[in-house]
Amino acid sequence: MTTPLLTLKQLNRIYLARQMLTQRAEVLVVDAIERLVAMQSQIPNPPYIGLWTRLKNFRRDDLTQLMEQRQIVRCPLLRSTIHLISKDDHHRFHRVIEPALIKGLRSFHGRNIDGMTIPPLVEASIPFMDEKPRSMGELSDFLLTLEPERDREALNYTIRTYLPLVQVPPGGTWGVGSRASYTTAKNWLGTGEPADMSALFLRYLAGYGPASIKDFQTWTGMTKLSEAVEAVKSQLQVFVDENGVQLYDLPDMPHPSAEIPVPMRFIPEYDNLLIAHADRTRILPEEHRKKVFLTAGRVLNTFLVDGFVAGVWKIETKKQQAKLVITPFVMLSIDQQEAIITEGERLISFVADDAEIITIEFAQID
Secondary structure, rough: OOOOOHHHHHHHHHHHOOOOOOOOOOOOHHHHHHOOOOOEOOOOOOHHHHOOOOOOOHHHHHHHHHHHHEEEEEEEEEHHHHHEHHHHHHHHHHHHHHHHHHHHHHHOOHHOOOOHHHHHHHHHHHHHHOOOOOEEEHHHHHHHHHOOOHHHHHHHHHHHHHHHHHHEOOOOOOOOOOOOOEEHHHHHOOOOOOOHHHHHHHHHHHHHOEOOHHHHHHHHHHOOOOOHHHHHHHHHHEEEEEOOOOEEEEEOOOOOOOOOOOOOOOOOOOOOOOOEEEEEEOOOOOOHHHHHOOOOHOOOOOEEEOOOEEEEEEEEEEEEEEEEEEOOOOOHHHHHHHHHHHHHHOOOOHOOOOEEEEEEEOOOOO
């Protein structure tokens, strides 16, 4: 039997639908974040924009209140980077992702942790972090009393790797900045039942499929995951892309037509939409990749036209003024420009709601 082929444009439309980008979804914020499994959050504000662009009538307080109510937490997770994840999914998947955190620790601080006896440090840190929320500076000061010859950053990274920590609001919420205080996940969230890597793969497919094993490995920051896929392979549909790469998908998931029209969308920096596959061409044309993925892991704000990345954007604010600067990678039609202006005005109103003067500027094509 011939394996069904999915064209690039088919993959694009399927992906956009699962990411709630073909039309804004009417779902609860917790449900939206769980559909994405987790949202990249190195900087606090971008996930708010990511939810605004995906959900109907989303307000900033909708997410902030969930963080205050301990239903959504900000913590180290996929690829050892900070993510937002629901309370229930933290219980399910944090331990599953732990090998990626350990890999990140070894990669960044291998020499600085040589010979370190980690379990006693973790045990000593639990009551210290549970007594009250602590900054990373406070944690490293404490750890240096136990290991005075160690690098303070390596000590912090070690604890956040082996002891699940979460940030405590208002840290990590809109407009507060990246500085935050932490406590243990057990103290903040209680306990729950963990899942396994196979369960995580199924959840990944629901939000990011159809996808290859290599795509899944890229998203998790882990390798050698074929066994987890093999355990659920009999439950899955199999396709190939135009390059002959084998893709897996959940059965009975909708596959919208490649010809459905899709709206333009603004995507915030670091969004997993652009990061979640080894082959990103289903959303980002290869010729534009280096214009979006910069050095030191920076991923710029982008916008989609006809489903694909067509440029980058930024908002500049000064006093009561806000300017949206659009830098396209391709020639835009009059209709496309008008769609960007209409959606851009809404974006400015969301990001800079106190601005009295708003402008939209199209920069020279990059």
